[in-house]
Amino acid sequence: xxxxxxxxxxxxxxxxxxxxxxxxxxxxxxxxxxxxxxxxxxxxxxxxxxxxxxxxxxxxxxxxxxxxxxxxxxxxxxxxxxxxxxxxxxxxxxxxxxxxxxxxxxxxxxxxxxxxxxxxxxxxxxxxxxxxxxxxxxxxxxxxxxxxxxxxxxxxxxxxxxxxxxxxxxxxxxxxxxxxxxxxxxxxxxxxxxxxxxxxxxxxxxxxxxxxxxxxxxxxxxxxxxxxxxxxxxxxxxxxxxxxxx
Amino acid sequence: xxxxxxxxxxxxxxxxxxxxxxxxxxxxxxxxxxxxxxxxxxxxxxxxxxxxxxxxxxxxxxxxxxxxxxxxxxxxxxxxxxxxxxxxxxxxxxxxxxxxxxxxxxxxxxxxxxxxxxxxxxxxxxxxxxxxxxxxxxxxxxxxxxxxxxxxxxxxxxxxxxxxxxxxxxxxxxxxxxxxxxxxxxxx
Numbered sequence: 001x002x003x004x005x006x007x008x009x010x011x012x013x014x015x016x017x018x019x020x021x022x023x024x025x026x027x028x029x030x031x032x033x034x035x036x037x038x039x040x041x042x043x044x045x046x047x048x049x050x051x052x053x054x055x056x057x058x059x060x061x062x063x064x065x066x067x068x069x070x071x072x073x074x075x076x077x078x079x080x081x082x083x084x085x086x087x088x089x090x091x092x093x094x095x096x097x098x099x100x101x102x103x104x105x106x107x108x109x110x111x112x113x114x115x116x117x118x119x120x121x122x123x124x125x126x127x128x129x130x131x132x133x134x135x136x137x138x139x140x141x142x143x144x145x146x147x148x149x150x151x152x153x154x155x156x157x158x159x160x161x162x163x164x165x166x167x168x169x170x171x172x173x174x175x176x177x178x179x180x181x182x183x184x185x186x187x188x189x190x191x192x193x194x195x196x197x198x199x200x201x202x203x204x205x206x207x208x209x210x211x212x213x214x215x216x217x218x219x220x221x222x223x224x225x226x227x228x229x230x231x232x233x234x235x236x237x238x239x240x241x242x243x244x245x246x
Numbered sequence: 247x248x249x250x251x252x253x254x255x256x257x258x259x260x261x262x263x264x265x266x267x268x269x270x271x272x273x274x275x276x277x278x279x280x281x282x283x284x285x286x287x288x289x290x291x292x293x294x295x296x297x298x299x300x301x302x303x304x305x306x307x308x309x310x311x312x313x314x315x316x317x318x319x320x321x322x323x324x325x326x327x328x329x330x331x332x333x334x335x336x337x338x339x340x341x342x343x344x345x346x347x348x349x350x351x352x353x354x355x356x357x358x359x360x361x362x363x364x365x366x367x368x369x370x371x372x373x374x375x376x377x378x379x380x381x382x383x384x385x386x387x388x389x390x391x392x393x394x395x396x397x398x399x400x401x402x403x404x405x406x407x408x409x410x411x412x413x414x415x416x417x418x419x420x421x422x423x424x425x426x427x428x429x430x431x432x433x434x
Binding site for chain 2: 074209213216217221224235239241242243245246
């Protein structure tokens with residue numbers, strides 16, 4: 001565990017060290033977040049990893065996902081998705097505490113209790129009684145604490161991330177009360193990962209078809225989605241084109 | 247104080263009228279769009295022509311196209327190059343919408359809310375089929391004679407921001423050559 005802790009501290013400290021240099025490159029004129037250029041110093045490596053990920057996806061993951069989507073009826077797919085989402089409620093609870101969002105933290109643990117007791121998490125009864133799901137993670141907690149995103153990275157098999165979010169994922173892996181207390185946590189991690197892949201299957205198909213540069217497109221979509229979780233008026237603050245007479 | 251409230255009420259009533267105008271326009275055009283998506287009669291080229299008409303009528307194509315390359319490229323390029331780029335981009339936009347629409351069976355688009363910021367209307371809607379639904383935001387400007395779309399945001403992904411990063415990459419890779427960008431767009 002000590003070894004793991006050292007690794008976590010190293011990653012987090014590198015993220016913090018990046019903060020000042022990265023802000024220097026960011027355009028803060030439109031919103032707090034830059035859309036012009038994403039800090040991507042290891043682009044050639046990232047591109048190679050993305051190609052590798054697509055290769056693995058094509059030969060192994062995509063066929064499994066397509067078969068699963070073909071076989072599993074809609075309610076089963078939804079139930080599995082709810083199950084894995086419910087397993088993340090305890091770590092969301094902790095993450096909200098770090099962000100000082102105590103109401104949301106209470107909501108998360110309430111959702112976990114209700115959904116686990118009524119259906120092992122396969123049915124989201126809590127939403128029906130007004131306890132809506134709030135997405136968050138440790139990457140968001142770090143961002144709200146002022147940590148900059150750091151360089152963009154593509155993780156083998158897992159996909160797009162950045163140093164801050166990846167650090168958050170690593171911390172989560174070790175402090176998550178669920179995955180730390182179940183036997184064969186690897187299976188849970190694989191199941192959760194596959195479920196996330198199922199959820200983005202259609203979007204990924206569209207990226208394959210509609211993009212001139214899928215690397216840039218995926219990077220941009222990743223940052224836009226993360227920014228949406230960070231900025232209150234995200235849609236309003238997105239940059240728009242200057243108006244020309246048509 | 248009364249005068250202030252009077253002025254405030256006039257401003258408020260004007261913005262309400264404009265919001266209802268844009269809502270009306272949106273309801274009409276989104277229904278037309280769904281009709282095109284759901285109508286499977288006719289040949290592929292006839293269907294494409296319908297999308298072409300829809301895009302030219304409702305999208306601020308020039309603003310989007312020019313916004314994607316930025317002012318420095320616009321200033322450096324010749325009239326001919328810009329005109330060719332605009333034509334190629336228009337085709338590209340129509341084809342993108344045509345392909346995306348053909349791969350989905352959308353049954354409804356429901357207007358949720360209209361907001362306004364810096365003279366840009368932000369229309370929140372929901373697009374849904376039997377299985378799923380997604381939030382769809384439209385950024386719209388009033389040109390005086392009509393409303394025009396300048397960006398479409400599906401959930402949190404903006405068409406303008408995503409394409410800008412792609413086009414920027416191509417331009418940077420080719421030292422700001424608009425010709426190279428045109429070639430890349432034509433390849434898709």
